[in-house]
Amino acid sequence: MKKSSFDSKTAIVIGGTSGMGKATAKLLLEHGAKVIVISKSQASVDAALTELSAFGEVSGVRLNLTSDIEVANYISILEKDGRSINYLVNASGIFAPKPFLDSTREDYDALLDINRGFYFITQAVAKKMKTNGGGSIVNIGSYWAEHAVKGMPTSAYSMAKAALQAFTRHAAMELSDDKIRVNAIAPGIVETGVLDELMGSEEGVKEAYKGFNSIHPLGRNGQPKDVANAIVFLLSDEAAWITGTVLDIDGGLAAGRS
Template identity: 50%
Template sequence: MADQALIVGGTTGMGRATAELLLKGGIEVIIMGRPGKKLEAAREELSAHGKAHAVGVDLSSLPDVQQFTSSLKTEFPDLKYLLNAAGYFSPKPFLEHTEEDYDRYHAFNKAFFFITQEVARVMIGNGGGSIVNIGSMWAKQAIKATPSSAYSMAKAGLHSLTQHLAMELADHNIRVNAVSPAVVVTPIYAAFIEEDKIEEALQGFNSFHPIGRVGRAQDVANVIYFLLTDKSSWVTGSIWDVDGGVMAGRN
């Protein structure tokens, strides 16, 4: 049986780009996303590169998450890789945040926590594995133009979880790392920018990055793939800045 990878948030963006790389590498991929036509369309397109499955789960619903995890070992017994890639981003001033805003961000971490817990149990039975979380530059650096207090809290929590799990799961031959991107052209900005205008809108951030351009999903996926695979077998507990140089300094 081929090794399997679960991509939580694999229909678009960095998750989708990573799924394609894994499939091309001969790994069977399960993409998770909101139930619907978009999820199935992504699975069909990814199937051109290898064996791809799709699982519809509402990550904001703990019962949905629990239903998925309860059957995980039976449905996908050969899991060796996990990418927690789902996300939501809509800048709003701290004084305007509502409880609903806060919960929307932190629901992802709750889902990641319990999905990762069950995946780790499956990995232990398979002799080990590799986990990557998609964090964010905003968890390390506040940007006044994009106020993101609740989002940043959630991503900082994911960075911390990465390091704690790296320590706890090392004895089980499971590595845990994270990437911390800056501005990347993905559909995550559709929460506050019309999707067909995202590309144009983000060009204004090119000079924000010392390298001179915003990122692409493939830029981050290449690093995620490296961290997931044995090419990085001596790396665990790391938070990799994949950010065009932003954390080194800004223009």
């Protein structure tokens, strides 16, 4: 992939301060893009900027995707900003397995409300892309959007990710005439900080991830850079004839579990 395909172009990475989103932001910076990372926590924005600034031109925005007011305010800022937005990555999310019969309205809203923020920010960015001749969008879906694992109950999470993947295909069709490509990736188990709160200790997290390695046909869990490589490919000119695709990045899980 030629670095010049990203040179001086601007990317927004929602959820770009941790995990797969931060790895994507770093790789985009290394390829010459200017990157705006978005997170609901100012502390995570500040920490990410400190780390990522070594790789290129990066700025940050604190934004709670589930707040209609904050999303509307950010869209207003986008509309007034004269800069072109060439790339958008919707990477924010939470993973909190919980049995369907025990799930609460709060659990449901925490997962599904993120999509509402994605939807309207993507709409605003797509309008800018249309005006400026096109762009590329990648959403992070999930293996669990289309697959169920009995020992890991994720009904609300899967519902949210399945919706995001359906949105990907529909947006790709509607925006194709405007030279805007929309794709998604569906990761399997990727070693990020997503289990930290669930497991309660660093050792617990390590043991949990260790136990997941063997279910992948390729014999290991994914790393954030595995996912970032795929996202940056889909954003790039190398993927110019790809839109409406949900790409499995899962060590072979979608084909079958070991």
